Amino acid sequence: MKGFKVFLKDRSQTDLVAKVIASQLAPGDVLLFMGDLGAGKTHMIREILAGLGVDKALVTSPTFAIVHTFEGGAFPCVHADLYRLGPDADLSEIGLLEFMGDGKHCVFVEWGDYLGESDKEGLPILEIWLYFSQERANLEERIIELKTEDLGWQERLGPLSDELKRGGLHIEGTHS
């Protein structure tokens, strides 16, 4: 597993991370988002989708309907939320697995840690972990950790962190 942490002071820095990630995406990619309720998973995915050209106003919480699909961007995208399914869910009935790694859709999954190991096998997965700062003093402060075992994503971590550093963000950890 390789990756790095980004320390964010406010929402505009979170949005910059989203924009930089969007610039590195390709059809077939799978991004898993992990973090407490309110950590900003939906917000970050909305900003990434906006970076791909999707109308922001269309991106709402998929908690209720589980899977939302988007056609309006650079390539078709899927925004899923496993919150209500819980950790032991059988995903075969919700139609998400068919989208993952199909080479056409870019798939964003909230509560991605609920996916089983067999569901993830062989997929180009980037894990995105969102944390509140320890003190919770500033509501907009976040730590975002990017992690991946996928070789294709590991190659992209370098350009990603370079771009984030150019944007003035504080990064810790090795990416290669």
Added chain:
Amino acid sequence: MAFMSSRNKDKFILGIETSCDETAASVLRPPKEVLSDVVSSQIDVHSHYGGVVPELASRHHLKNIVWVVDKALRDASVGLDDIGCVAVTQGPGLVGALVVGLSFGKAISATRGLALVGVNHVHAHLHAIFLEDVHIQFPYIGVIVSGGHTAIYIVRGELDYELLGQTRDDAAGEAFDKVAKVLGLPYPGGPIIGKLATQGDPNRFHFPRARLRATPYDFSFSGLKTSVINTIRSLQQSSPGDVPVADIAASFQEAVCDVIVEKALMASKDTGIGTIVLSGGVASNKRLRDLFHERCKARGISFMVPERRLCTDNAAMIAALGARLWMHGKTIGLDADVYSRGV
């Protein structure tokens, strides 16, 4: 078959609803006589999981639908020969759950040669007030607040719904459920937060009310949710075991209700429409009803809300709006599909 022919004029309508938690069926004599109204709640199953479990939901709809429809017919003392049209929720909702109801409706329609209409679940909530014995004139401002939807409409006619604004992120009911979960309360969160809030101080915490300049009728509950959760987590760290749950519940509920009522009143003022109708599962929340009553009264706005049973998910409202669709010849074919998001 498309139009309500003279042969069908004395026939009843069978409503079927499977968009989320509930498997429900109802027999209605158009336009508003509810002969039966059966709801098989799945809340007991879901409460173990802290939310609706869609995969379980479709399985339970499958298990329930035959007896729920059968009971609706028996309660109404009618047989399928007395039914002229089947009205089914087509969306929005959980796709796997919706498919169960629509497929069942299609099967009855095909085998019995009955008209089939597809009903928009949110529009049916907006129409539910017509099942009450009230005099209501178009247009009115319709406000839907539930676990999956939060929206304001102008309802200009029985089939004419104009969306003014909706949630940009979380639905109000979703925010209730998630805050309840962080407070360690069981599912569903709405009723329990409402109950606890009566013992709490709504002014102890001032949680943010999102006012969106560019789209003032839209809602955003995500920032409120995050703020409340942050408050809870901080208190859990600083004074564990001593979190003022009732005060948090009351302050959170006040913020949600305040912003919903404010936007509905703004819609009324901006459009000059003097009637507001509230519906959806969260309309059962007493504070929300009271606040609407209070502020509408002060402004001379007429406020209506259907009885609780008609606010929560039910099939009578599906049958009622289905009857209007049937009358207008708006039937669907066997190739019709469900939709997950609103239109």
